[in-house]
Amino acid sequence: MAGSGLGGKYALIGMAESDVGIVPDKSPRELCVQVTLDAIRDAGLTLADVDGLITCNAFAEPIMYHAEAVAEYIGWQPRHCVTVNTGGGTTFMALNMAAAAIEAGMADTIVVAMADSLRSFMTREQAMVVQSSSGHPHYEQPYGPTVPAYYALIARAHMDEFGTTGEQFAEAAVSCRAWASQHPKAQMRDPISVEDVMNSRAIADPLKVLDCSLVSDGGAAVVITRQDRAKDGPHKPVTLLGYGEGHAYEHISQAKNLTTSAALQSGRAAYAEAGLAPADINLLQLYDCFTPALLIQIEDLGFCDKGEGGDWLASGISRPGGSKPLNTHGGMLSYCHPGNPGAMFGLTEAMTQMRGDAGKRQIEGISTALCHAQGGIMSSHATVILGVD
């Protein structure tokens, strides 16, 4: 399977994050505007230097023409302007669409910006119902499944097939929290143990509340341009080396396989395009909406054999000091998870690490990173591999 065909030609030259966690003082639209302008400034550019905008919609403040509304808000008439919606996978699909748009001559430099406020601009019940609305309206939702329940079905199937345990899922939450404890902005910073996870409130067996990602506010943006234009900026450019997608189904009840995901296809395509293998990856930024999702991605992206994700996590390899650092910002389990923008923070953290700006949690000698995101219930997947000189 081929990747996007764009590998090595485009680079990320700017990035920005808003405050994250509980951010009641700005609406999702205002957060999106803020990170758009901040990312352009971070790239050493002005609005006049940028001619494309790609956003995703916000659950807490849906806008019919979202990207256009953000551009209008700041008096900008970009040449290319579009809203993308592929759930959690939006981040990297939008990134690849930006590269493709530049390749096609539709723009020269594009901002990809996303923000939402599930925590402060929705009630708890609204947030829960809007998320569970990913279920099929006729053949799933009437039975009352929650999003954790969908992932619990995946977890139970993995336990039954491979002997994976609840404690092994918990290791994913423990690892992410260990990293978050070193990040001053993380929403949850107190270190936790496997026992803490196992003793936390049961949500949908076998998942506990600490197996589930956070409900947050926040936004982030990145600026992408052609590699040859990227050299003059204030920061080391981060190159897109490879990209891949995989789309298996939309609804979990239509999954042919509950324990192997289309991350297998997206990963293979991205590795092939980058000319790299899992062993070459210095930093993993994966989509940890729920602990079993993270475990299955680790397997399907080739970091261990199928069925051995539990042992891999329990070995401590992903924690601070381990050889395969994973979600060094704390992931959606501990840093923040404002919904569709969730994976943006995996990307901005990878860029922070590759610029050498990660402070206390800096990984030494990092030259490659793999970022992965998924939409639906482990349904559609996007993998991007980044490199830095």
Add this chain to the structure above:
Amino acid sequence: MAKPLPRPTPTEQPFYDACARGELILQHCQHCGHVLFYPRTHCDACQSEQLVWQRASGAGVIASYTVVRRGVSADFEAPYVIALVDLVEGPRMMSQIVDVDFDALAVGLSVTVDFASWSEDITLPVFRLHPALDDDAS
């Protein structure tokens, strides 16, 4: 927040009509033999439109399950069991397993269909454990 209810399309209506009379029916593709669920206008194996409804046995096995401890809304009183059931005819469907001792649940156990009134107009298939089917197999 009201309980989410299906609003059947004309294509789907026979399925819900059958549920209301206590029958589980599935579409069979006359072109390739595939048995479908959920109901569709086109076969999801060969895209043929030659689909014919047939009564299903109502038997299946649990492909996975979860005990939901925190309901999706006040309309769903937790705990309740959400399961994926592999019907003997082939398709997989999501449902609830009702009147069950949670400790007795396991992947691979046999279940059989029952029907529950979900609203004035809608009856849905639910499942119950059926140990006799597992005894026969062993």
